[in-house]
Amino acid sequence: MAFNSDTYHANKSARAxxxxIARAKDIKRRxxxxxxxxxxIERISTLVQYARWDMHRSLFYRSLKVSP
Structure with a gap:
């Protein structure tokens, strides 16, 4: 199976x-x-914003179709 860079970047962005989100939750708990x-505490909103951007990027890469 060939390497699919779109899937790689989608997974990488989702992990990020x-x-x-885990960092933001930890700060909120503490x-x-x-x-x-x-x-x-001031960083929480920034972390959530970055997480949203990364998840949107992940969804974008997942929406790309590989042409045969």
């Missing part, structure tokens, strides 16, 4: 999105118990 720094 899930990692950023903020709830008072262990997060103020600069980390």
């Amino acid at each position: 999105a899930y990692e950023q 903020a709830a118990i008072g262990e997060a720094y103020a600069w980390e």
